[in-house]
Amino acid sequence: MEWRGRRGSGNIEDRRGVRGVRGASVGGVGGIGVIAVVVIGYFLGFDLTPLLNDSQTQTQQTGAPAQITDADKQAGQFVSVVLADTEEIWAGVFKQQIGETYTPAKLVLFKGVTQSPCGDASGATGPFYCPGDKKVYLDTDFFTTMSRQLGAEGDFAMAYVVAHEIGHHVQDEMGILSQANDVRGRSSEADANEISVRIELQADCLAGIWAREAQNTFGSIEKGDFEEAVNAAKQIGDDTLQRSAGRVPMPESFTHGTSAQRSTWFVKGLNSGQLSACDTFSASNL
Template identity: 60%
Template sequence: MKWQGRRGSSNIEDRRKRRGGGVRISGVGGIAGVLLLVAGWYFGVDTSQFVNLGDQQFEATPNQQITAADAQAGEFVAVTLADTEAVWADVFTRQLNRSYRPPTLVLFKGRTESACGGASAATGPFYCPPERKAYLDTEFFVTLSQRMGAGGDFAAAYVVAHEVAHHVQNELGILQRVNELRGQLDQEKSNALSVRVELQADCLSGIWARLAAEKFDSLEPGDIAEAMNAAAQIGDDTLQRNAGQAVRPHTFTHGTSAQRQRWFARGLESGNLDQCDTFSAAQL
């Protein structure tokens, strides 16, 4: 991916150098059962405990040394986020005749807090709907490459694009409708609905990949293969097998490797929001 020397987004909140100290944030009591749609999806972590429904006191991320690798990762994320802003602004204008409001991306190191609860390297990247913010410890890129076999800068870009895709869903009102419906379903049906949410985000990530390539000529040979490999490595079935567990489809919340690749490819090939309606699809 050709990203060096290109414009970076200003919608970055860098908490990696923040010193410790108590900070009070308001709870989100009016949003019952808010979805932590992405936290833990890479590791199969149950993130329900991170939901915050009241005021809380927390310690901000302590001051930490920012390495050269950290600095470069931050620059990479800023450029990728800028690309998503340009692409989705264009898509919203052309396909929806409306304006796009971009999210803020929070960079942290080690741990931080959000209106959706605590975040750490172990929870993985996630999107917090009430804040309209995505959270990312860039050390996750190392985990993605070394532990999960999904290396390459475009695999990392796919991670950022997937988080932004959840923001797109939030802007379209999809997350609110899904959240309301989940409260009426049993666990298995709720999981099945989550799969459709995640596969739609993969499809939206594919749209971004196609249009970013057209708009910025940023793709290099092998980039799409990196994203497809990342999608495969984080499929529910692959994650369960790699964890030494039996594959249990009724517990899936993000879709199989094949499904994730298929919906990413669908967005990539079409570049059209209408092709990402996973909720009406008879077969995923």
């Protein structure tokens, strides 16, 4: 992906040079529950907000300020450019396809741990979108985890992660995320997991729309970029992650979709460029 020297976003909140902030939960998911969520998040995907939305936290500063390396700076610049691209693309898609105005999300960069209205953000939880403040939380060290531990290499694999989380913000802007999470809260565990899968697959499809428009609008896509994103989607499928963790895949526990489903829905968005193609909630076969 051609990104160096291009415009970055003004919606970056960089917390990497401040002390880590750790929250102690006093409501909702707390104590052992938070630990369980962290473990599940590490192995099963990114967006932990359905489990953390109802938690309230008290915060305290901990540890010394994080040191920002040259690699950190470059990763921050890369994320800023990708975020700027999503802002321009979704503004155009909203106007053209649904006649609405798109309000961009903010993206929080942090190292180690920081606090959000959805609970603590950490390198273990992975990136996630918090509808409580309409921000994406991202420790760029996760990109190293993707490459070295998950087999998802390449700059466009990293761009896919950002685009997926912004996809949750797009869902939030369209009123989809709040409705889906409301139904999840009133559903059985099995039904709640199925709804979660549909939420995540739609975000993958929306990331595909972004990838298509990035090529059409900016011409920034290089040979092999789309393949990097498809591979990343496959590597973070629930079945693949459970196998990698030494477990037998348990479909009833899936919350993000299989590798085949995640890559398929990304490609649907990539090929169509249409929001209507990303209606996972009406799909009889995911």
